[in-house]
């Protein structure tokens with residue numbers, strides 16, 4: 062496996078294009094690709110088509126390019142949760158969770174919806190442990206940061222050490238490092254998870270919030286005091302994890318915390334009934 066990875070890296074197609082005269086490179090690329098697929102046949106891990114380009118990422122160009130930014134006609138002005146209609150939004154354009162002060166963060170930005178190819182890419186990255194996806198996914202993440210916003214620090218949402226040990230890496234930390242290549246701010250692992258929380262899957266909004274409440278601790282409050290922080294994670298479901306992590310940063314003195322995620326669960330089609338604004342925060346889709 063190690064040999065295959067090195068071989069792919071050494072024989073990247075861009076390398077060939079740079080050193081060979083024009084005209085010769087494509088021919089050699091074709092033959093090296095043919096040779097490559099002869100000895101190391103590989104298919105795109107998303108669509109299953111045979112890979113034509115030699116790359117460290119086992120995903121074809123079409124699949125890498127496919128994810129599109131999330132579009133919504135109605136969304137919360139603060140946490141950017143998309144809604145099917147304007148009813149869950151208050152006069153100020155904010156959703157119930159934001160109006161009731163149940164969000165620990167000041168703003169949330171996100172690239173796309175957690176479905177289709179983007180979801181598959183995130184699964185490959187996180188559970189398939191294809192770390193080389195951090196770069197293309199990080200580029201998408203960086204593109205979701207509003208241009209008029211400036212941040213002093215990029216902070217990844219931490220994993221508990223036990224889970225990081227099982228997985229071998231923290232996906233949020235790799236994404237944060239990738240964002241930092243395009244966005245000039247240092248990455249600081251300012252927060253740690255002080256207890257291992259049960260998995261959030263299958264829990265309701267309020268249970269998710271209770272599950273992660275108090276789970277995060279800022280290592281050195283002086284690192285974050287008075288700073289504007291960009292908190293990075295891979296996926297936002299209800300926002301409970303990001304919210305608890307942001308609340309810890311705020312308690313430690315952070316001036317402003319915005320959450321940046323690659324994908325968010327879009328519940329417009331499945332969960333959100335067409336109804337008047339909810340009276341209790343538990344009724345809000347998030």
Ligand SMILES: [Zn+2]
Nearest residue numbers: 105108121124
């Ligand atoms: Zn593909």
Ligand SMILES: [Zn+2]
Nearest residue numbers: 137140156159
């Ligand atoms: Zn909101």
